[in-house]
Amino acid sequence: MVGKYATETLRADNGGIERAAQILRGGGLVAVPTETVYGLAARADDDEAVARIYAAKGRPSFNPLIVHVASLSAAERLAVFSEAARALARQYWPGPLTLVLSRQRGAGLAAAVTAGLDTVALRMPSHPAMRDLLEFTGLPLAAPSANRSGFVSPTSAAHVLGALDGRIDAVIDGGPSEAGIESTIVAVGEDGSRRVLRPGPILLEDIARPDAGGRIEAPGQLASHYSPGKPVRLDATEVAPDDFVIGFGAMEGDCTLSEAGDLAEAAARLYACFHQGAISDKPRIAVAPIPEEGIGIAINDRLRRAATPPD
Structure with missing residues (x-):
């Protein structure tokens, strides 16, 4: 089939x-x-x-x-x-x-x-x-x-x-x-x-932060995951001409997660920006800093896994 x-x-x-x-x-x-x-x-x-x-x-x-x-x-x-x-x-x-x-x-x-x-x-x-x-x-x-x-x-x-x-x-x-x-x-x-x-779209503030250790119990726990197939640099405040830049807030990019700094909008656009970066002719992806709060915790979780090289 x-x-x-x-x-x-x-x-x-x-x-x-x-x-x-x-x-x-x-x-x-x-x-x-x-x-x-x-x-x-x-x-x-x-x-x-x-x-x-x-x-x-x-x-x-x-x-x-x-x-x-x-x-x-x-x-x-x-x-x-x-x-x-x-x-x-x-x-x-x-x-x-x-x-x-x-x-x-x-x-x-x-x-x-x-x-x-x-x-x-x-x-x-x-x-x-x-x-x-x-x-x-x-x-x-x-x-x-x-x-x-x-x-x-x-x-x-x-x-x-x-x-x-x-x-x-x-x-x-x-x-x-x-x-x-x-x-x-x-x-x-x-x-x-x-x-x-x-972590994900539902924010359960009263529950412990993500359990990163131990055995795999659920999808999305692998250290290296969500890769766009290129090196990814996080918390970028300076970029090179051949970086594909994923912007946020005041930092503009080739693809911007949210010009207004809205974390919900950033989450909705995250993978679309990664897909654009993956097919671009630029060899690396640089990502603007994302606040570690609210749904930003989930965004940064995905970004860290995307930036981790496979074993």
């Missing part, structure tokens, strides 16, 4: 959703818009379908996947919800919050989804196209970002096709992603304990 034909581009309407659901039920791969970034969806209960995600992305098998669900009741069939987890879900779902919880016995998920862990990462997205697809298929959908593993996440259908055309069956074009960075990931223990594994 994958790789034999050019990837279909589908509209985010009833016809497109129906076609995407047909592909997914048959074990295929469809890139889908969400409010964070575009995800590469496959049915989460099919070992072969999930294996195709890893193959298309070149993703390491120890890196687990987020499972997207249509409702809290669907999530509770897959994971054990403490009162603390249920409270977070009721407050922030649907939306860009992923909960890492103990997996239910008999959850019926493909083994590769959890990468051998006894936990599962769950999210209920708010983007209408993804919600329609979840409702139409009636399936939990595993959906990491629709990019080659380790590289910049896509925030448009064009970004998806630039990386995965011919490697996946279809992409639903739902326009640019609103948030522009991946979901906040929080691990919630059965005792109610909570740890932020990845």
Whole structure:
């Protein structure tokens, strides 16, 4: 299926959703818009379908996947919800919050989804196209970002096709992603304990800062990630003529995250600027300083990982 034909581009309407659901039920791969970034969806209960995600992305098998669900009741069939987890879900779902919880016995998920862990990462997205697809298929959908593993996440259908055309069956074009960075990931223990594994659009100030050590428990924890394929210099206040400059606030650039210094706008534009830098003829990328506050914590997390060379 994958790789034999050019990837279909589908509209985010009833016809497109129906076609995407047909592909997914048959074990295929469809890139889908969400409010964070575009995800590469496959049915989460099919070992072969999930294996195709890893193959298309070149993703390491120890890196687990987020499972997207249509409702809290669907999530509770897959994971054990403490009162603390249920409270977070009721407050922030649907939306860009992923909960890492103990997996239910008999959850019926493909083994590769959890990468051998006894936990599962769950999210209920708010983007209408993804919600329609979840409702139409009636399936939990595993959906990491629709990019080659380790590289910049896509925030448009064009970004998806630039990386995965011919490697996946279809992409639903739902326009640019609103948030522009991946979901906040929080691990919630059965005792109610909570740890932020990845910062994101939802700011949980009362929860500890990201846990950077130990084993990989959730997507986006690799030290080197989100790479544009070129050296990246952070906190740049001086730049060279052959730097591709990503500006912010008073510091202008070849691509500017936010002239007004608005961190939410900067988050939404971050990956689009990285994609521009990646295809430019300039050999390096220099990024203006970003305040380490609010959603700036999540932006700087992505920037530090993008600037870290692979092992």
